[in-house]
Amino acid sequence: MATVRDVARRAGVSIATVSRVLNGSGYFDEATARKVRKAVEELGYRPNIHWRRLSRQASQxxxxxxxxxxxxxxxxxxxxxxxxxxxxxxxxxxxxxxxxxxxxxxxxxxxxxxxxxxxxxxxxxxxxxxxxxxxxxxxxxxxxxxxxxxxxxxxxxxxxxxxxxxxDDVAGAYEATQCLLRLGHRRIAFVGDVSLPWFRRRHGGYSLAMSRAGLEAFGVTASWEIRNIDYGQLAAAELLRDGPPPTAIFAGNDEIAAGVWKELVKRRIEIPRQMSLMGFGDREEFSLLEPPLASVSVFQxxxxxxxxxxxxxxxxxxxxxxxxxxxxxxxxxxxxxxxxxxxx
Amino acid sequence: MATVRDVARRAGVSIATVSRVLNGSGYFDEATARKVRKAVEELGYRPNIHWRRLSRQASQxxxxxxxxxxxxxxxxxxxxxxxxxxxxxxxxxxxxxxxxxxxxxxxxxxxxxxxxxxxxxxxxxxxxxxxxxxxxxxxxxxxxxxxxxxxxxxxxxxxxxxxxxxxDDVAGAYEATQCLLRLGHRRIAFVGDVSLPWFRRRHGGYSLAMSRAGLEAFGVTASWEIRNIDYGQLAAAELLRDGPPPTAIFAGNDEIAAGVWKELVKRRIEIPRQMSLMGFGDREEFSLLEPPLASVSVFQxxxxxxxxxxxxxxxxxxxxxxxxxxxxxxxxxxxxxxxxxxxx
DNA sequence: GCTGCCTCTGTAAATGTTTACACAACAGGC
DNA sequence: GCCTGTTGTGTAAACATTTACAGAGGCAGC
Known part of the structure; x- marks a missing residue:
């Protein structure tokens, strides 16, 4: 394998010159540079990356x-x-x-x-x-x-x-809740384990929007230690069992929303005619649900x-x-x- | 930053010995090894990976x-x-x-x-x-x-x-078709652009199963140059418009299946009561559809x-x-x- | 007691790049 | 003519690891 030394010899210059030409650092004559580049070409020279990293004291x-x-x-x-x-x-x-x-x-x-x-x-x-x-x-x-x-x-x-x-979890969740409020919803439930900081923040944004609208925040926020999708499904079941059901569900993330979705489909509750559903995160794979899942984009x-x-x-x-x-x-x-x- | 040389000095041995102990290569005395490891510990020695790669002539x-x-x-x-x-x-x-x-x-x-x-x-x-x-x-x-x-x-x-x-695209598609046949389906459509080699292979497995069952292979296999999901949706629309509809659709992959799904949901065709749907690839995100999408696992x-x-x-x-x-x-x-x- | 093998350790070579520094040539200003 | 700055080039040092090889000592087998 050719080295700088070989290139230098072939081009009739010193190794320092080769290095300068190849890295475009310091002074060099354009005619010399051409000779060097020609030698590189002819020898099929490829710099050894480990020496480079060593000499530059940086691995890039x-x-x-x-x-x-x-x-x-x-x-x-x-x-x-x-x-x-x-x-x-x-x-x-x-x-x-x-x-x-x-x-x-x-x-x-x-x-x-x-x-x-x-x-x-x-x-x-x-x-x-x-x-x-x-x-x-x-x-x-x-x-x-x-x-x-x-x-x-x-x-x-x-x-x-x-x-x-x-x-911005808080602002995003606030906006999402606002969106649902604007559509006319009054009973909006939040679903997501608030012992986890990101869900707590999103719940915070949701609560703020609800209280500013003079509405009561509610939903499922317990710590169940199960997969998000199962959490969504169980939470939806619970919301539909106890008390008057919400007209919209705001899920802590898209996976949870998919779980909620699953339960709604099972119960033949039509989305969004009977129930609106909002996720968080805009994970690509969930946008293919029919109708597509509304969500909060975080510009990944x-x-x-x-x-x-x-x-x-x-x-x-x-x-x-x-x-x-x-x-x-x-x-x-x-x-x-x-x-x-x-x-x- | 400590080097092998420092470690060798502190342990009172040569650098070759340090290297042998650290790499577990060649012979060395356990007592010597302990001294070396102690010196490594005390100096907080961390080998430089670029020198190692250089010396070993392999980047690992x-x-x-x-x-x-x-x-x-x-x-x-x-x-x-x-x-x-x-x-x-x-x-x-x-x-x-x-x-x-x-x-x-x-x-x-x-x-x-x-x-x-x-x-x-x-x-x-x-x-x-x-x-x-x-x-x-x-x-x-x-x-x-x-x-x-x-x-x-x-x-x-x-x-x-x-x-x-x-x-094994061919065998997988053959098995999937067999599965649908076993369930009693006779009109099974294939959806996927057969100008692409993987869809062609899957179509091959499907055709074989159909012909062995004395049935006619049909479906949408044209080259449309659009996203898979749109392909599925358009193909489903076409299948439902022209002639007697199939009772099962075998999609070339899960994305196409999701497109088909979308169209079926839109037309309020119930899955699987009115139409069975099979995908290929077992992409995780599609298993959360309700009911879950049948597919061919490729053991990723x-x-x-x-x-x-x-x-x-x-x-x-x-x-x-x-x-x-x-x-x-x-x-x-x-x-x-x-x-x-x-x-x- | 010699031979050969095994075990353990040290010496020294090899590895390719960047860069600090020296130096030369030359131009321009005084 | 001398100094200074700019431009182009070469010399040599520095970098830390692995490993081939040499060699020393111990021990078993003859």
Whole structure:
């Protein structure tokens, strides 16, 4: 395999000149550059990336670390894709890694991916689906800059004040509720386990809109520890069993909404004629329901690009902490919402 | 930052001994090993991964290359996840890269990700969602071993005879059709553009089952160049407009099935009472339809793990070509299929 | 007691790039 | 003529690891 030395010899220049031409750094004559490029071409020279990373003292690589080895949702996938694109434009590569808390118990001892404990392997880390802060401490000990997608650490009242990008759960949920109110709904139920911070925030936005309208907030917010989709289904069953049913259901996320949907279809309750349904997150796969599920878009592609940019801004500036950012959401008023039965 | 040299000095041994202990290679005394490990601990030594890769002449890294920069489906995502897991167990890291044919035109000039044209950057490549063979030639020129997910090269009658893993489209489609026949269906329509090799193979399995049962194969197989979901919807409309309608529809994949579903719901045709519906691929997101969509599982996790293993088997054996593998499928007979109306 | 094998350790070589620094040539200003 | 700054090029150092090879010591078998 050809090396800079070979190229230098063939072009009749020194290795330093070759390096300068190839990297476009420092001074060099255009005629010399042509000779060098010709030699590169003829020898089929390809620079060895490890030497480059070593010499430059930077790997030009970022790790996308997924905190859940078993499943990745379509939002995380979209963020991954857009991170990769943004990083690529900046000349960085992305290594994908996932991990699991060793014992499967939240907060238990964690083994970081081997890669990260090696010196110089990556310049920084983008975290997604990570809900326990001991990982952040581990990364800090390794002096690895990181940014966090979402603001979703459980077991603490505090939210991450820096180095994270979230969407505005509260405002998004407020807007979504407003949308349902505008359509004429008065009995709007919320469904989602409020012991989880993101559902708590969304419930907050919902409650605010309801109380401002002089209406009572209600719904299913218990902690059941089951899959989101099952949660939605059970919650819908409960709402339809006890007391007067709502005319609209606002689900904490699209998966829960799909569960609610399932139960409504089973009971032959027509959407949106008899019941309106609103989700949160605008996960692509749920838009194909018929009629399409209304939801709150969190601009997943933008989220990924901004995460990448925030991390890049931190590189080479040890200790720099960037204030947490919150991106706006947008309500997508699709077919699954409409006026309540009474208003027709 | 501590280096092997520091560790060696502190432990009172040579650097060769440190390296041997840390890598568990060659002979060393357990007492010496303890001294070394103690020194590592005290100094907080972390090996520099670039030197390691350089010295070992191997990057221990594999590139997962997605041929479609704009979208990734949940199957590719699952394969990515399981590749990562399998590679990790083997001590390899995974770098994720995506690309797009430059002009957006299939078969046009392609720019490979920068990473791949660097010497030694990755040891091999796993390809997913790549449908044009000029990429394979480019990788061969770079002497990079690769394996391909799916067997989906368009514009050629030949299939990839080596270095690929596919699921058995023909057998899977045959079984799925058999399943519908067993339920009593006689008019079963196929929906999917047979100019695409995977739909052609599935159509082949379907046709075989039909002809063996002495029945006529029919359906919508034209080339419309629209999104799968729209294809399904239009095809369903066409099937219901012309001639006697089928009692079951076998869609070329789950996305098309979802399109068909949409149209059926719109026309208030009940599934499966009036019409049975079968998909292909078992994409997770579609199982939440109510009733759940019957489909053909292609064992996505296994696919990823086998891809990783096939690639690992090729490493260090330049020129080795491994015969293409075909994994079996399994029909998941879920709620969207049932006996035809007449049989009730 | 010699031979050969096994065990353990150290020496030294090899690996390809970037970059600090030196230096040369030349132009322009005084 | 001398100084200064700009431009282009070469020399040499620095980087941390693995590994081939040498060699020392112990021990078993003859």
């Amino acid at each position: 690589t970022v790790c996308f670390l997924l905190g859940n080895r078993d499943a990745m949702n379509s939002m995380q996938m979209k963020v991954l894709m857009s991170c990769e694109r943004a990083l690529n434009e900046a000349g960085f590569d992305l290594v994908f890694a996932s991990f699991r808390y060793s014992a499967g118990v939240p907060g238990s001892r964690l083994d970081l991916p081997r890669l990260l404990v090696h010196q110089g392997a990556v310049d920084g880390v983008i975290l997604a689906g990570v809900h326990y802060s001991n990982l952040l401490e581990a990364l800090s000990r390794l002096k690895l800059p990181y940014v966090v997608m979402g603001n979703t650490f459980v077991g603490t009242r505090d939210e991450l004040k820096t180095d994270s990008i979230t969407y 592609e933008r989220l990924g690009a901004e995460l990448a940019q925030m991390l890049l801004a931190k590189l080479g500036r040890p200790g720099l902490r960037i204030p947490a950012r919150t991106l706006p959401c947008k309500v997508l008023e699709r077919g699954s919402v409409g006026p309540p039965p009474a208003a027709r | 890294t594999v590139c997962f290359l997605l041929g479609n920069r704009d979208a990734m489906n949940s199957m590719q995502m699952k394969v990515l996840m399981s590749c990562e897991r399998a590679l990790n167990e083997a001590g390899f890291d995974l770098v994720f890269a995506s690309f797009r044919y430059s002009a957006g035109v299939p078969g046009s000039r392609l720019d490979l990700p920068r990473l791949l044209v660097h010497q030694g950057a990755v040891d091999g490549v796993i390809l997913a969602g790549v449908h044009y063979s000029n990429l394979l030639e480019a990788l061969s020129r770079l002497k990079l071993p690769y394996v391909v997910m799916g067997n989906t090269f368009v514009g050629t009658r030949d299939e990839l005879k080596t270095d690929s893993i596919t699921y 996790e296994r696919l990823g793990a086998e891809l990783a293993q096939m690639l690992l088997a090729k490493l260090g054996r330049p020129g080795l070509r491994i015969p293409a593998r075909t994994l079996p499928c399994k029909v998941l007979e879920r709620g969207s299929v049932g006996p035809p109306p007449a049989a009730r």
